[in-house]
Amino acid sequence: MKKLINDPADVVSDALRGIEAAHPGRLRVDHRHKLVVRADAPVAGKVGLVSGGGSGHEPLHAGYVGPGMLDAACCGEVFTSPVPEQIMAATTAVDGGAGVLHIVKNYTGDVMNFEMAAEQARAESGVRVEAVVVADDVAVQDSLYTAGRRGVGATVLVEKIVGAAAAQGRDLDSVAELARRVAGAGRSMGVALTSGIVPHAGTATFDIADDELEIGIGIHGEPGRGRVPMAPARQIAAMLVEPILADRDFTSGPVIALLNGMGGTPLIELYLMYGEVAALLERAGVRVARCLVGDYVTSLEMAGCSLTLLAADEEMLALWDAPVDTPGLHWGSEGVGTSSGPAPADSTIAGPGSPAEAAASESAASHAPVEGSASEPTGAPASEPTGASASEPTGASASEPTGAPASEGTASAAAWTLDVAAAHAWLADFAARVHANVDLLTDLDRQIGDADHGANMDRGMRAVAALLVQDFADAAALLKKAGMTLVSTVGGASGPLYGTFFLRLAAALPDGAPGSPGVDARAFGAALRAGYDGVVARGKAQEGDKTMLDALAPALRAYDEAVGRGAAAAFEAATAAANAGRDATIPLVARKGRASYLGERSVGHQDPGATSAALLLESAAATLGR
Incomplete structure (x- = not known):
């Protein structure tokens, strides 16, 4: 290049x-x-x-x-x-x-x-x-x-x-x-x-x-x-x-x-x-x-x-x-044809010192500048997310995501609860997995999209990782902030979808005030379902459309079926189902998102959104399910 x-x-x-x-x-x-x-x-x-x-x-x-x-x-x-x-x-x-x-x-x-x-x-x-x-x-x-x-x-x-x-x-x-x-x-x-x-x-x-x-x-x-x-x-x-x-x-x-x-x-x-x-x-x-x-x-x-x-x-x-007076189109009433023939489109830009430029300068001088300047930050810190390095090879095949070192989890099968430390570990691990698989996500999106899913998710999760040095009152507060951060940094469809997932999940968690019920494995499953429902409402897609829902939907069903055996079993089952759902997108015709423009040509390609969603469940199993 x-x-x-x-x-x-x-x-x-x-x-x-x-x-x-x-x-x-x-x-x-x-x-x-x-x-x-x-x-x-x-x-x-x-x-x-x-x-x-x-x-x-x-x-x-x-x-x-x-x-x-x-x-x-x-x-x-x-x-x-x-x-x-x-x-x-x-x-x-x-x-x-x-x-x-x-x-x-x-x-x-x-x-x-x-x-x-x-x-x-x-x-x-x-x-x-x-x-x-x-x-x-x-x-x-x-x-x-x-x-x-x-x-x-x-x-x-x-x-x-x-x-x-x-x-x-x-x-x-x-x-x-x-x-x-x-x-x-x-x-x-x-x-x-x-x-x-x-x-x-x-x-x-x-x-x-x-x-x-x-x-x-x-x-x-x-x-x-x-x-x-x-x-x-x-x-x-x-x-x-x-x-x-x-x-x-x-x-x-x-x-x-x-x-x-x-x-x-x-x-x-x-x-x-x-x-x-x-x-x-x-x-x-x-x-x-x-x-x-x-x-x-x-x-x-x-x-x-x-x-x-x-x-x-x-x-x-x-x-x-x-x-019209813009850098890309510029013409005035004089010289613009009004006959049935093509009108001349003079694209010459008024240069500095011209009457148009002087008038614009005088007008601008009477208005305060828009908030922001060249010296102000434009996004999240570029620090490496936990557990990954930009120079480390992923070792991934064309469709198999690379694992990342899991942070120490806080869950036990006997008495599992979601606290700030557990949510912190989950987000840190997900950021690391996204970073380790950014090239894979980019390549998958290149095949049926516009090659931006890897970079967008990595940018968003880097911003989330930067939040983890802050103190949060409870897991819900941290996950809510993560959702807001993803909405404001990722862009594309993934920002609103992943952001909505975490925002709805956080809103569905029980109150963390003293004396209130704790967030046990069943309550967390209900919160995951609320996050999923938010994605469905925001994206107007459904399972089978070749989207992230094809990994999330079977994962939630598997989680609900296995949660009676404990949190570890529930997260393990959810991860296996998410990976199977990810792989099942390969023969599907995309019906939502940018891949849907390809119609039958989207068949034979793994969906990048389902792949990143499977990474999210893998991170949950590696941290929350331990």
Whole structure:
């Protein structure tokens, strides 16, 4: 892997410093929460627009912050959704009194984290929050048995059109209604010639031969819905156009077209592709009124392109033509075409000293900076979790997790209780096992996802391990703090799911006050069940969907059946069942999460979430069951 980076763990933080240096007076950066905010936010009386997602798609989303588009962008780790704390901070930063709209791409982690942040914002600050979910990728067949269509290129069009409406002073209800209308009118399809390389993974997310083409790819480097022999551009153009036109009628009105590069394709090839696409659309009776060609939603250095068509109307065209001043899109009312032909999209950024830059600087000077600075910490300490070293080999096979040295447990079969020391040992051991198996978890996720599960879980459990030097009143307090920490540090779907598991588990534990019933093995089993139920409610999945539930569900059944023989027997049975459930995910078709986009191509691969869940049960057996 050759990249222009320092440490793979610091890519997003380092890039944000670059954004801040490149656009002084126009944008400000909250380094603590990893936000990019327009310099004059909040704008009084204006609906605030917040979007975000994993980094690696630039200029989406940070490049679209500024007048006429977004008020703030939340920058998650590479290909990992932002956490609720980030989204909450962005929502607060842009609330000018007229409410805030969240624009969310339809990925499981994005949706869950934005939902949690909206709930928190309503409860804690009283700000009114609405959300629109963009789901435009026709490569994914929308179904009750999948996560639904991915949000891809139409996200840019939603942010531009809705940004113009918000700038006009429209209220939250009308802005949200317009956003849903635009999102519903867009369709996209993508192809890839090569995969991207996630910095912390160091290898391509999927392997593809020089004479092959991946059809139906998303924007996270995950494989598409099929693979075909490499073909001339005119044939590839048909592979993009035909599925889109088959999914919706685009002949009844004007269309906005986006021919988007995935990050590694030269502009000359993108224009060549647009020429082929335009010819096909003309023959099909589609009238392109506006178009963009270039890199607008990328997937690191992936070579390939995507096509997005939006069935527009005159209102949408007028809002598209409205002035916009962001690093990624920049044009004014002068020179923007209003005829039926494509409008020129001058992407030149106003440089320092220009009138636009000076005006932004004056506006920024009258507002306090967003909380956070370059010198403030951005996450958990990078210290090694207990029992593991970054340099130690795991010795794991492709599917068998490596064990970690167990901390001294406090359980006995005769009179088992859960106390702070036991909970401490469990969390420390789980952190060590995750760290020892980070490469395995990454590789499993690379095969059917976006290669971030290992790094995300390791980051979260490092943060949990850092908590263990603190004093807690009881096990419930420690496990609650662990859950909150995972929600705020992991990102993706795993943060809300594992965080919810520990939060619900902690809430279900008996009161630790003097004289109250202790946490015996049966009470702990009930608390585990509460944690499981929380995961089901949060993720809307069930056993058999090829998720972490496929390890947790059989583990809890086995625990309940064996608990009468004592805690040690219960944890041993639960671990064996979790490992069997993990292995049983291999022949399953994924029906939830990012792997569900692959359909039948997910068969034959072990689920990374079930693998980390099995590690959680192994840690419980090694510590709580001793």
